[in-house]
Amino acid sequence: MKELKSSVQKTFKILEYFTTQKPEWGVTELAKAIGSNKSTVYRFLADLTKLGVLYKHPETEKYSLGLKLFELGNRVQLKSAFVDKTHPELIEVAKSITETVHIAVFKNYQIFHIDKVESPQGLKLSSRIGSSGPAYSTALGKVLLAFLPTAEQEQALQVIMTEQSPIAFTEYTITNRQTLQKELIKIKEKGYALDREESEMGLICVGIPIFNQHNEVVASLSASGPSNRFKEENVVNYVTTLQKGATAIRQRIDYFKP
Template structure:
């Protein structure tokens, strides 16, 4: 874009918002007038953006001086991003080892809103495997990863999420309501793993275990996915043990000192 090219209003607004955030980050407390001078934008525009950022929790306004400063919300966002980077880096080694042991697809998933998001994946060594990709979303209720992360939420929170969810019949085994899922969460928490047996896709089954951070909070799940034709019930406990062995090591490297399984 040339220096004189006119930018779309939406792009211009985003640039102004980040300019304001950067200026706020450089100064502990600053008024609208000084801030508008720093970002070379009218006071009315700066004030409007500040009020929006304040309503979203990113900016604090001092009641006495009317000066503005950043809250810790941006720090929290940055910390979550760094946490995911560390999580993927740490998990990758153990996921690859698990892939070598089982030859099946290994997923790392995180809970975001009403979905599970795949944030890392090691593909199956077989030609017949799960067709998924990093960044792909699936419903919490129909996936082993989703259920294992819901299981460690406070029960009321998990139920609220499930009551608000939309239920789609992906297969004949797909859950139809929150009442179908809630009993499975207590089982998952007690047993240390969750299952999805052809709930999301015909011919596919998954087993997932939780990953814990240094506060003992479940921050992600790790699963093994395989076609039903390769699923051997006699090997189920061996697979679960391999998942827990890997999850215990990942959780330990994330600072968890008491992996419960």
């Protein structure tokens, strides 16, 4: 904590420790994890709790993220001006496809999941809304890359290949720049991206771009399911349904740009 200059940074460094994997922390525990003084962390937690940013469990005395963050999170424009407007359409698409449907945007050279509607069927994905993931190994990511303006795509590929040093999650993951570039060209031609077990064995995914009324890619839409259920011959139908959804979304979001 010595390296951090401003209290603002310290505040959010603390909040970042409250993850899905570890949503509850005690003072001492957290101070140890952050490598900071106990009383310093104590004061931060106390302050944040008073504001409702953290919640202190009456019995366990452990802290977790509070309603204030839920409140602020819902005020973010991406949520109020995009997700809220597109969600009903997502429900429609999911109903018609009967597989899990996702929307993602491109952020920091990664995909950022902003909404999903889960398949009513047993097998589901476990992606979290508000979570990030690699762009190179997913249909959502590849399609976002494919429809980026050339200069931006160049730069994105550069960053992905150098700073992220792609990991082969499965034997099908594309980790090579040339291969990815060719794939992106093909995606742009076909209008959709396919991910056949590139990020996880047994998982298949189709993704299409969502354009705003300036014809800029603003997000991508996907359907995904287990490989045994996700038949080759359905892909065309999925794409058609997704595109119908994308068109409807386009009407609703005006000139939105994330």
